[in-house]
Amino acid sequence: MSNLNILFLSLIVLSSILFSSIILSSCKGDYSVNITGFADSQLKNTTSLNGFIKKKISGLYKVRTGKKMFGDTVVVKWSGTTMSVFARRNEAYMVLKGGSLDSSLVFEGYWRFAQSDRSGNIRLHIAYMEGAKELLQELPPGKVILSGFANEDGTSRSSISLEYIKPLKVNDGFYIVAHRGGGRNSDLLPYSENSLEIIQYAEILGANAIEIDIRLTKDKEPILYHDDNFNTRLIKGEYMVGPVENYYLYQVKNFCTLKKGEIIPTLSEALEVVIKKTNIKFVWLDIKSVEAARISIPVMNNYMKMANQRGRDLVILVGMPTREIFDFIVSGSEYETALKLCELSIDDVRKSNSKVWAPRWTLGYLTNQVEAMQSEGRKTVVWTLDEPGFIRKFINESKFDGILTNYPTLVAYEYYIKDQ
Amino acid sequence: MVSLFKIEPIKINENILLNKFIKYIALLILPLSLLMQNLSAQREFVYFPKAIPAWDISHTAGISLAILPRAIVEEEIRQVPVLDYQLRLGLPYNFSINTRVSAVYIANQASIGLQWSYSYDDFSFSIGDNTAYWYGFADIDGFDIVATGWMNYPFISIGADLEEVYLTIKAEMLIITNQNTSVGETSLYNQRNKMAGYAVSFAIEQPFWKDNDFLLAVRLNYATFMYQSWLAVSTSDNKRMFPEFIIGFIL
Known part of the structure; x- marks a missing residue:
C-alpha cells in the first residue's frame, strides 16, 4: 500500500470518527432549562408590592433596548405575586417577582425562548425618577420605565429597557x-x-x-x-x-x-x-x-x-x-x-x-x-x-x-x- | 383529543421494532458474502464519490425508513417506510447530477443536485449540493392541510473502494430555505434560510447476486426538522436525532 493510500484510508477512518463524534456529542436526548437565579438577589430585602402598583405596571410596553431578544413591544401582566412579560420575537417571555427597595422597585426572575432551551436570569428596576416615585405614593405615574439586564448561562449580558405605552385591554371572554x-x-x-x-x-x-x-x-x-x-x-x-x-x-x-x-x-x-x-x-x-x-x-x-x-x-x-x-x-x-x-x-x-x-x-x-x-x-x-x-x-x-x-x-x- | 396520526390504532414498541429491524439487516448482510459472484469490472454505485463516465447512469430503488423523535410525535406512529429512488448521471470533467425521490402518500420529497468527484487510486472524494422540494398533504378527518417547502443539502463525501465493497461516508448540512403551510382557506409562508442541522451517512454498496449490487446506508440526521414529520407541525427549535435507514438495489 502506498503512502497516499494509507493517508486516504486514515482520512476516511478519522472522518468517520470525527463525524460520528460531532453527531453523538452534540446530540441531546433530553433538553433541559436550568434556572439558577441570582446569587446576589436584591429581592431579599424588598417589601412586597401592593395591588395599585401591580395594576399600574401592567400594560403594553415599547422595547427601547433589547429588541434582538424581545422584539419591538411586550405585554406585562401580573398574576398574583408574579409578573409575566410576553413577547413575539423568539417566542420569548419572562417570569419575575418584584418588591420595593428604598426608593425604587426591583424585579428578578428568568427569561425563556419558549420553543428552544435558551434561557437565563433577568433583573429589572423602576428607578425613582422613572415611575417609582409616583407608584410608591400610589399616584398615577407620568411614565414607567423598566430597565436592567438579562444574562444567559450566567455569562453574556444584554441591556433591557421597556417603556410603558398603555394599559392592557380587558379580556372580553377570549x-x-x-x-x-x-x-x-x-x-x-x-x-x-x-x-x-x-x-x-x-x-x-x-x-x-x-x-x-x-x-x-x-x-x-x-x-x-x-x-x-x-x-x-x-x-x-x-x-x-x-x-x-x-x-x-x-x-x-x-x-x-x-x-x-x-x-x-x-x-x-x-x-x-x-x-x-x-x-x-x-x-x-x-x-x-x-x-x-x-x-x-x-x-x-x-x-x-x-x-x-x-x-x-x-x-x-x-x-x-x-x-x-x-x-x-x-x-x-x-x-x-x-x-x-x-x-x-x-x-x-x-x-x-x-x-x-x-x-x-x-x-x-x-x-x-x-x-x-x-x-x-x-x-x-x-x-x-x-x-x-x-x-x-x-x-x-x-x-x-x-x-x-x-x-x-x-x-x-x-x-x-x-x-x- | 383525537391523536394526530391516529388514522388507525397501531401500537408499536419502537425499541422492539428497531431491534428487529437491525437483526433483519444483519441477517440480510451476512449471506451477501456467500452470494457474491461474477464481479463486474463496471460495477455501478450511487453513493460512492467516484466520478462515473459522462452520460452513464447509475440508479437505485428501494425503501428508506426514518425514525421520528419521540419528543415530536409522542405516542403516534414514528416509523413510516418510504419508497426511495436515487439516480446519478455522469457528466464531463468528473461532475455528476444526483436526483432522489422519496414518496409515501402524505409526505414526499424530490431533490436534484450537482457533485464533483476526485479519485486517487482506490479512494475518492466529492463535494456537491442538492436542492429538495417536499410536499405533504392531509385531507382525512380533522385535517385540511397542505405543506410544501424547499431544503438545501450541501455535502462532502469520501469513500474507499475495498474491491468487493464500496464504503462511503457523507456529511451534509440541512438548510431550510422556505416553507408554506395552508390550512383551510388560509396559508402561512415562512422565508427561513435557517440551518436545520446536519447529517452523516454511512453507506455500503456491494455485489448482491450475479451482476446486481446492493445499497445499505444509515443516515443520522440531527436537526430541528425533517420533512417526514411535517404533519406534527413541530415548532421546537431544538435539534433531535432522526435516524434513517436506506436499503436499495442498484439497478
Missing part, C-alpha cells in the same frame, strides 16, 4: 387554553404536564383556561395522564410500565412520579386546586375512554357545584373527542346536565347541546360554522395551535373564542396586542 394544564414536558417548563403544579403555573404563562387529560386506574379512579402507557417520556419509576389501566391508584401514587417529581394527581385533586388556588375560568377534560367519561362526569358535576357555591367564574366541561364517547354521553339521560365540549361536527354539537365546539386548527378558520355556533350562544375553541404565524393569523383573522396551545405566552401576547 380563552387562552393551556394544553395539558400548562404545556407539554417537551416545552421544558418548570413543572410536568398534567400536574397540580403546572395547573397553578398556567396563569403565569398567560392562560386563563386549561385542558387536562383523564384516564382511569384499575380501581376506576380518574387521574391526570396523557399517554396510553406509563413510559419514560412522562414518568420516573421503573416499576411502572405499560397500560395505565393495569395499575391501582395506590401504585400510581407510590411507585412513580411525574418527570419533575410531582405525584400524579386525581381528577378531584386537580379540580380542587383549580377552584381554590387559581382564577382559571375554563377547564376542558380531555376524556380518553367511555369508562373514564362515565366515572368523571359525576366528579366534574360535584366540583361545578362547589365552584358555583364559591361564586367562582368557572366552567368545567367534559370533552367528547370520539364518536364512541359522544354516543355514550348523548345516550345517557343522567349526563344531560353536564357541560359538554364537542370536537366533532356542528350537527353533533347541536345534538348533544354542547356549550363549546372545538375543531382541530388544521381545518382552518371555519368562519361560517363558527358564526353559526356563536349565534346559538355556544363558544368555539380551536386546538392545538402552536405555530407562531398561525397563532397570529387565527387571533387577528378568525372568529374563534379561544385557542388551545402549548404556548399560552405567545397567544397572550397576540391577544393583548391585537387592535392596540
Whole structure:
C-alpha cells in the first residue's frame, strides 16, 4: 500500500470518527432549562408590592433596548405575586417577582425562548425618577420605565429597557387554553404536564383556561395522564410500565412520579386546586375512554357545584373527542346536565347541546360554522395551535373564542396586542 | 383529543421494532458474502464519490425508513417506510447530477443536485449540493392541510473502494430555505434560510447476486426538522436525532 493510500484510508477512518463524534456529542436526548437565579438577589430585602402598583405596571410596553431578544413591544401582566412579560420575537417571555427597595422597585426572575432551551436570569428596576416615585405614593405615574439586564448561562449580558405605552385591554371572554394544564414536558417548563403544579403555573404563562387529560386506574379512579402507557417520556419509576389501566391508584401514587417529581394527581385533586388556588375560568377534560367519561362526569358535576357555591367564574366541561364517547354521553339521560365540549361536527354539537365546539386548527378558520355556533350562544375553541404565524393569523383573522396551545405566552401576547 | 396520526390504532414498541429491524439487516448482510459472484469490472454505485463516465447512469430503488423523535410525535406512529429512488448521471470533467425521490402518500420529497468527484487510486472524494422540494398533504378527518417547502443539502463525501465493497461516508448540512403551510382557506409562508442541522451517512454498496449490487446506508440526521414529520407541525427549535435507514438495489 502506498503512502497516499494509507493517508486516504486514515482520512476516511478519522472522518468517520470525527463525524460520528460531532453527531453523538452534540446530540441531546433530553433538553433541559436550568434556572439558577441570582446569587446576589436584591429581592431579599424588598417589601412586597401592593395591588395599585401591580395594576399600574401592567400594560403594553415599547422595547427601547433589547429588541434582538424581545422584539419591538411586550405585554406585562401580573398574576398574583408574579409578573409575566410576553413577547413575539423568539417566542420569548419572562417570569419575575418584584418588591420595593428604598426608593425604587426591583424585579428578578428568568427569561425563556419558549420553543428552544435558551434561557437565563433577568433583573429589572423602576428607578425613582422613572415611575417609582409616583407608584410608591400610589399616584398615577407620568411614565414607567423598566430597565436592567438579562444574562444567559450566567455569562453574556444584554441591556433591557421597556417603556410603558398603555394599559392592557380587558379580556372580553377570549380563552387562552393551556394544553395539558400548562404545556407539554417537551416545552421544558418548570413543572410536568398534567400536574397540580403546572395547573397553578398556567396563569403565569398567560392562560386563563386549561385542558387536562383523564384516564382511569384499575380501581376506576380518574387521574391526570396523557399517554396510553406509563413510559419514560412522562414518568420516573421503573416499576411502572405499560397500560395505565393495569395499575391501582395506590401504585400510581407510590411507585412513580411525574418527570419533575410531582405525584400524579386525581381528577378531584386537580379540580380542587383549580377552584381554590387559581382564577382559571375554563377547564376542558380531555376524556380518553367511555369508562373514564362515565366515572368523571359525576366528579366534574360535584366540583361545578362547589365552584358555583364559591361564586367562582368557572366552567368545567367534559370533552367528547370520539364518536364512541359522544354516543355514550348523548345516550345517557343522567349526563344531560353536564357541560359538554364537542370536537366533532356542528350537527353533533347541536345534538348533544354542547356549550363549546372545538375543531382541530388544521381545518382552518371555519368562519361560517363558527358564526353559526356563536349565534346559538355556544363558544368555539380551536386546538392545538402552536405555530407562531398561525397563532397570529387565527387571533387577528378568525372568529374563534379561544385557542388551545402549548404556548399560552405567545397567544397572550397576540391577544393583548391585537387592535392596540 | 383525537391523536394526530391516529388514522388507525397501531401500537408499536419502537425499541422492539428497531431491534428487529437491525437483526433483519444483519441477517440480510451476512449471506451477501456467500452470494457474491461474477464481479463486474463496471460495477455501478450511487453513493460512492467516484466520478462515473459522462452520460452513464447509475440508479437505485428501494425503501428508506426514518425514525421520528419521540419528543415530536409522542405516542403516534414514528416509523413510516418510504419508497426511495436515487439516480446519478455522469457528466464531463468528473461532475455528476444526483436526483432522489422519496414518496409515501402524505409526505414526499424530490431533490436534484450537482457533485464533483476526485479519485486517487482506490479512494475518492466529492463535494456537491442538492436542492429538495417536499410536499405533504392531509385531507382525512380533522385535517385540511397542505405543506410544501424547499431544503438545501450541501455535502462532502469520501469513500474507499475495498474491491468487493464500496464504503462511503457523507456529511451534509440541512438548510431550510422556505416553507408554506395552508390550512383551510388560509396559508402561512415562512422565508427561513435557517440551518436545520446536519447529517452523516454511512453507506455500503456491494455485489448482491450475479451482476446486481446492493445499497445499505444509515443516515443520522440531527436537526430541528425533517420533512417526514411535517404533519406534527413541530415548532421546537431544538435539534433531535432522526435516524434513517436506506436499503436499495442498484439497478
